Amino acid sequence: MNKLPRPVVDDPAAIKLLAKNDQVKSFPHLQDVVETITAGYDQYLAAEGDALRVNQVVLSEEVEGYLRAHYARPPAALSHITALRLEAEQRVCPMCGSMHRGTLDHLLPKEDYAAFAVFSQNLIPACKCNIRRGQTVTGQGAGERILHPYFDECLAERLIAARFEELGRVPRITLQILADPAHPHYSAIAFHVREIVSNSAILKYVSDRWAHLCQLPELAVRALSVVPESVDALRTLLEHERDLTDRAHSGRNNWNSVFVTGLLDADVLQWLYDCLSAPGRDPNGPLL
Ligand SMILES: [Zn+2]
Known part of the structure; x- marks a missing residue:
């Protein structure tokens, strides 16, 4: 567990640039949903990454598939993903506190929240604890949710x-x-x-x-x-x-x-x- 500084990335600009790229498979399908996705980003930030308050963004399965594929193989417009993957692996895992990281992962899983599959504020360098967590983000009790290393100051x-x-x-x-x-x-x-x-x-x-x-x-x-x-x-x-x-x-x-x-x-x-x-x-x- 550790508080991390938020990545400095212009995510709306990145997704707009990606939508214009006619050399990638998602073209031209992202163009119609750029506004929807960036509105989702705004809401995520307004909710400070709180898993109980971030709204799911409704996209077609086709678009969701494109976004997940772009996360797996980032084109130039999404160079922040490549940079985040190279984040110091020897540092403490912000999710569990172990003495290493090793993977880049989604705080809100890309399976359920595809709109945030390439969103820098949803990408956390972590150890395999985050894979083991699977798609768990909230619990049954009031206020039960996973903490967000970029937003939850209490992690410090x-x-x-x-x-x-x-x-x-x-x-x-x-x-x-x-x-x-x-x-x-x-x-x-x-x-x-x-x-x-x-x-x-x-x-x-x-x-x-x-x-x-x-x-x-x-x-x-x-x-x-x-x-x-x-x-x-x-x-x-x-x-x-x-x-x-x-x-x-x-x-x-x-x-x-x-x-x-x-x-x-x-x-x-x-x-x-x-x-x-x-x-x-x-x-x-x-x-x-
Ligand atoms: Zn960990």
């Missing part, structure tokens, strides 16, 4: 953390939502976490980080090569680590920040401090 807030219980070599690990239940987008946040983040490999990732922590604490948090003087010193050290991790990944909901934030729970902090400072423990050895 710290929304989730790992929760460690039954502390030991193999703790019970779950995800907790940090957003206040009174948060105006709480239903959307909870839905997004349930439908996308929880279905990713996040718990496996966090579990691996915990295994590193047990094996040699500095493998998980570099500064733990030295045993902190107190629980407070450990908290300060981990807060610093969390803030650096946030900065390195341009957001607070990447999987590394989710792991470190989980360590800042009061019970975990005390347990970790007790283990680190246990009499006879080698500071350069295993935690347990």
Whole structure:
């Protein structure tokens, strides 16, 4: 999960240019629907990409097919698609917070929302979590929808953390939502976490980080090569680590920040401090 800056693309100009191109298969069929499509773009922007508020645009199956085909093989007028596909793959996935991307995908699926198949504001560089999501965009409950990385400012807030219980070599690990239940987008946040983040490999990732922590604490948090003087010193050290991790990944909901934030729970902090400072423990050895 991460907030992304919106792509700077003149989408109405792009679709108008494409409609005039007599060298592509869609010619001249897009010419009659350019106004309909650009009106759809305007409405999408007015609704700020909110899956509950964006209207579906009615187009013929033929035109829908042309738009999906243009997404697959973008002509020059749609060069923004090619550029977005080349977006840095090593960066955090804005949908689930994993440490990579790898695909360009549609926030509102092109199967149900063909009018937005080539719309830059609907194209999100993401990891395979977005493919796994399929065509899910909204839920049954009030306010349940997926979050939009270009529009939902709350994605820049710290929304989730790992929760460690039954502390030991193999703790019970779950995800907790940090957003206040009174948060105006709480239903959307909870839905997004349930439908996308929880279905990713996040718990496996966090579990691996915990295994590193047990094996040699500095493998998980570099500064733990030295045993902190107190629980407070450990908290300060981990807060610093969390803030650096946030900065390195341009957001607070990447999987590394989710792991470190989980360590800042009061019970975990005390347990970790007790283990680190246990009499006879080698500071350069295993935690347990
Ligand atoms: Zn992802």
